[in-house]
Amino acid sequence: MSFQYRRARRPFDEEPENHERWLISYSDFITLLFAFFVVMYAISSVNIGKYRIFSDALGDALGGQGANVKPNTEVLNQPIPNPNLKKRQEMMRQERASLTKLAQDLQSTMAPLVKEGKVRVTQNSRGVSVEINASVLFDPADVNLTSESREALTAVAALLVNDRHAIQVEGHTDDQPVRNIYASNWELSSMRAATVVRLFIESGVAPERLTAVGHASNHPVAPNADPVGRARNRRVAVTILSSVPDPETEIPTDPAAQQAPAPQ
Structure with missing residues (x-):
């Protein structure tokens, strides 16, 4: 009577759980936040020409929507009041x-x-x-x-x-x-x-x-x-x-x- 020994199959080793995956989402969030502040800074600039260039470029990158937003030129061109000069x-x-x-x-x-x-x-x-x-x-x-x-x-x-x-x-x-x-x-x-x-x-x-x-x-x-x-x-x-x-x-x-x- 012969016995055949079969080697027991070992299940594939499961990959250890990665506890640092949140860093990927965090880095994406920081990148988006930086982009947000860049946009806000560009909008606050009084240089109409640079604003339009940036707006067009951002609109192309986001599907052409950004170019539709036009700055209020009347507000941007309005001089900052100087109380001392007026006095x-x-x-x-x-x-x-x-x-x-x-x-x-x-x-x-x-x-x-x-x-x-x-x-x-x-x-x-x-x-x-x-x-x-x-x-x-x-x-x-x-x-x-x-x-x-x-x-x-x-x-x-x-x-x-x-x-x-x-x-x-x-x-x-x-x-x-x-x-x-x-x-x-x-x-x-x-x-x-x-x-x-x-x-x-x-x-x-x-x-x-x-x-x-x-x-x-x-x-x-x-x-x-x-x-x-x-x-x-x-x-x-x-x-x-x-x-x-x-x-x-x-x-x-x-x-x-x-x-x-x-x-x-």
């Missing part, structure tokens, strides 16, 4: 209006001299400037105000007493050497500016608002080659300085102010 613009508008009113009052006060071409009132980026021919204020090579000029300057000071702006008084001369007690035109122009400042202080204008500057012959408004040009260069400018400077160009208060003061 400054309003301050500039109010400052310009205030200085324009002051220029008109000065123009009215100095009307007779403006009509004669001896005074010029202008409004520019610095503020309001009253340019007075030196012949109206001083005798030749002198720093003492004439009685006529004291009356006119006192009227100007009356308009400035209750004003808040800083005031700069500038003296100018021609290029001729001085023939008096002053060493040069620097001293002469500075003393003339200081004389006007002193009258303003005596008339009630606060001293801390005032500055006297002498320019000698360094800022001519006409050539010094003849008596006419030299007479135009001898002048005193009273400038009411703007507290909020703006870049606008010079604006004469009236057509007559465009003409330079006639020599006297």
Whole structure:
């Protein structure tokens, strides 16, 4: 009696359970989340051209649906409000209006001299400037105000007493050497500016608002080659300085102010 031994079949070894399969789903989720944020960033961009390119490319990849979504160009092109800029613009508008009113009052006060071409009132980026021919204020090579000029300057000071702006008084001369007690035109122009400042202080204008500057012959408004040009260069400018400077160009208060003061 023979026995046949058969080898028992071993069942196939089962594959061990993979406990890290969730990483595949997690990585897919992270990839989709990254793509989502990329899309959100692209939508938030204000560059319309780049938005459309990205939208078309994304639409093609997703079956042509993305290209149908169009950005709101009116919202994207709308400038971001700047409260500080708006506030400054309003301050500039109010400052310009205030200085324009002051220029008109000065123009009215100095009307007779403006009509004669001896005074010029202008409004520019610095503020309001009253340019007075030196012949109206001083005798030749002198720093003492004439009685006529004291009356006119006192009227100007009356308009400035209750004003808040800083005031700069500038003296100018021609290029001729001085023939008096002053060493040069620097001293002469500075003393003339200081004389006007002193009258303003005596008339009630606060001293801390005032500055006297002498320019000698360094800022001519006409050539010094003849008596006419030299007479135009001898002048005193009273400038009411703007507290909020703006870049606008010079604006004469009236057509007559465009003409330079006639020599006297």
